[in-house]
Amino acid sequence: VTPPPNKSQMKRLGKRLADGHAEASDLEMLQAVLEHHTAVAVAAETRVRDALRQAQPSLEARVVSRGKTTATLVQKLRRETGMQLSTMQDIAGVRVVADMDIAEQDDVVRLIAGLFELTRPNPVDRRSAPSHGYRAVHVYALLDGANVEIQVRTWLQSRWAEIFEGVADVWGRQIRYGRAPDAETAAQAAQRQDFLARLAATSSTIKQWEELRVEVLRGRRDKLVRDLKKKSKTRTQASLARMTELRLFLAEQDRGHAEMEQAADAGQARLRAELADLAAATTSMSDLSRSRP
Amino acid sequence: MSLFLIVYDRSTGHAEIRQTFPQDRAADAVRARFAVERELSAAPDSRTPARTEVVVLSGDTEDELRRTHARYFASVQELLDVPASVIETRPRAGET
Numbered sequence A: 001v002t003p004p005p006n007k008s009q010m011k012r013l014g015k016r017l018a019d020g021h022a023e024a025s026d027l028e029m030l031q032a033v034l035e036h037h038t039a040v041a042v043a044a045e046t047r048v049r050d051a052l053r054q055a056q057p058s059l060e061a062r063v064v065s066r067g068k069t070t071a072t073l074v075q076k077l078r079r080e081t082g083m084q085l086s087t088m089q090d091i092a093g094v095r096v097v098a099d100m101d102i103a104e105q106d107d108v109v110r111l112i113a114g115l116f117e118l119t120r121p122n123p124v125d126r127r128s129a130p131s132h133g134y135r136a137v138h139v140y141a142l143l144d145g146a147n148v149e150i151q152v153r154t155w156l157q158s159r160w161a162e163i164f165e166g167v168a169d170v171w172g173r174q175i176r177y178g179r180a181p182d183a184e185t186a187a188q189a190a191q192r193q194d195f196l197a198r199l200a201a202t203s204s205t206i207k208q209w210e211e212l213r214v215e216v217l218r219g220r221r222d223k224l225v226r227d228l229k230k231k232s233k234t235r236t237q238a239s240l241a242r243m244t245e246l247r248l249f250l251a252e253q254d255r256g257h258a259e260m261e262q263a264a265d266a267g268q269a270r271l272r273a274e275l276a277d278l279a280a281a282t283t284s285m286s287d288l289s290r291s292r293p
Numbered sequence B: 001m002s003l004f005l006i007v008y009d010r011s012t013g014h015a016e017i018r019q020t021f022p023q024d025r026a027a028d029a030v031r032a033r034f035a036v037e038r039e040l041s042a043a044p045d046s047r048t049p050a051r052t053e054v055v056v057l058s059g060d061t062e063d064e065l066r067r068t069h070a071r072y073f074a075s076v077q078e079l080l081d082v083p084a085s086v087i088e089t090r091p092r093a094g095e096t
Helices: A007-019 A024-055 A070-079 A102-113 A155-171 A173-177 A186-236 A240-282 B026-041 B062-068
Strands: A061-067 A092-098 A137-143 A146-154 B002-009 B014-022 B052-059
Touching: A007 A024, A007 A070, A024 A061, A024 A070, A024 A092, A024 A102, A024 A137, A024 A146, A024 B026, A024 B052, A061 B062, A092 A102, A092 A155, A092 B062, A102 A137, A102 A146, A102 A186, A146 A155, A155 A173, A155 A186, A186 A240, B002 B026, B002 B062, B014 B026, B026 B052, B052 B062
Parallel strands: A092 A146
Antiparallel strands: A061 A092, A061 B052, A137 A146, B002 B014, B002 B052
């Protein structure tokens, strides 16, 4: 294995890549950087998968790692002022996707953060403050001298991100930073802007639904506890007045829970409708609807 | 656990798993990736490198990749077809 370059070599390499002055020897050096970072990403992936299997065996988490592609690496060096190859956080990346609620996602993030030396204030929570609609939690770790970005996503957060990336593949990756999509005519530009605005709105709907979902699940657990209390108090409370007071209080809690269930049902219906509308809109956009060969 | 060398054409949506490697051969997988990138940069159509993504993904199975990096394997329209079971608040087994 070619040894990876040191920090000052990486800094100079990054500058040449950003300036467009890279030569064949620079690409060999970049290859050595990626060899090291990909091996580190695989090691981090293994550590995360093993820890999740041990701590949360019922969670069906998918764990995959990758080294950053050459094109996106160079684009990032050019796009972000002051960005250096030696300090880039996501040359090595791990992605964790699971069908979990956002409280379980917090548990997974805490578990992962405890597995590594962390490199900056962690985690970075993009669920409540999305980046152009992108929602996830990122943990930034250091392993064998390499920075590793670990993305933790719920199933819906991941699916939204994949849809957005898929659109960016054909309408231009600049849309990921809030810029206008490629378009050949004004009408096409308007149609694409409208689709992107609706997609962004759906990210907000997913956020609201995920927040409601965790409250509903928590509410159900609380209701179970209340039901148990009702049964036990009926048997043990001697005072009729005290029992009536308690029943009124528990009934009020139940009404609150029922309202939350109704709100979650409405949110669920709205999210399904928005996704169906977006899918219907793609039927007139051949670049978004063609089946993969 | 394996490493998968994927060549993905953004303009056509075609993704090909070009080669797979065992977990302990990450360096070989990256060398193969750079060899493909060199091939692409020599392509007659100068737009080819920009529209082609060459990536090495590591996962337990190919199915894991299809779930975490779904855009390589499905159109946007297909990705918007989200299973109803994902958007529901029914309690899971063991919660009732």
